[in-house]
Amino acid sequence: MRPGELLSVGEAAIMLRASRAQVVDLCARGLLPYVTVGAHRRLRRADVEALVRPALTREQLEQLWLHRAIAGKFVANPTGLLAAAAVTLRRLRRLHPEGHSWEWLDRWEAILDNGAEAVLDALTSATPYAIELRGTSPFTGILSEVERSTVLAALADSRRDRARQLPAEKVERVLRTV
CATH class of the missing domain: 3.90.105 (Molybdopterin biosynthesis moea protein, domain 2)
Structure with a gap:
């Protein structure tokens, strides 16, 4: 499959x-x-x-949420974001002329060449390949600082919503031992 x-x-x-x-x-x-x-x-x-699979690390989860927000902007303006990513990709190649990053930059270039569907999949997927790929993302700088802060605040809120409440007796027991 x-x-x-x-x-x-x-x-x-x-x-x-x-x-x-x-x-x-x-x-x-x-x-x-x-x-x-x-x-x-x-x-x-x-x-x-x-x-x-096991849960994503905090950093991986933040990257996923930020890249999903970038995917929303990509859907609204695919041509502009593809051009911005291509410029960033060239800049990253100049900064990292060799080494491990070069391999991932080649993969991003292939994804950008494959069109919108491939880009959206790389931006939004939680697969191990996509997680590693986003570590060298050419989409840095796409979100404004306000957008970035809003996304990270929403992530923090979602994590709080899923946190389980401790039973009162367990809280009291913990407080007594401290």
Whole structure:
């Protein structure tokens, strides 16, 4: 199966060892991206696999959220952002004439040449390849400082929303030991 393959909710549920209702809930909460094909939800295999793997580090999660915001700007102005990324890519090549970064810059160049769909996939995917790829992103500087701060604040809010409350008796026990 290809990484870009679309799965049904049932297939995703099997992979996640969850019920269909739990997968639909993940979609509704925005934690699992999906597209609607006719009357059915379809999920990218890579996004489902990313939930199966261990969680992203804080830095990787921040990069993913920032790049998803960049993807929103890319959809609004693909030509302008492709041009800006090409300029940044040339600048990065001058800064890093050799070494490990060069390989990733070559990969970004191939992605930029493959068009909007490939770029959007690289910006929004949670696959290990895309995570590593975003470490040398030519889309730096696309978001203003205000946009960047807003995205990071939204990430922090989402993390707080998912934090579990400690039972009162456990809080009291912890406070007594301190």
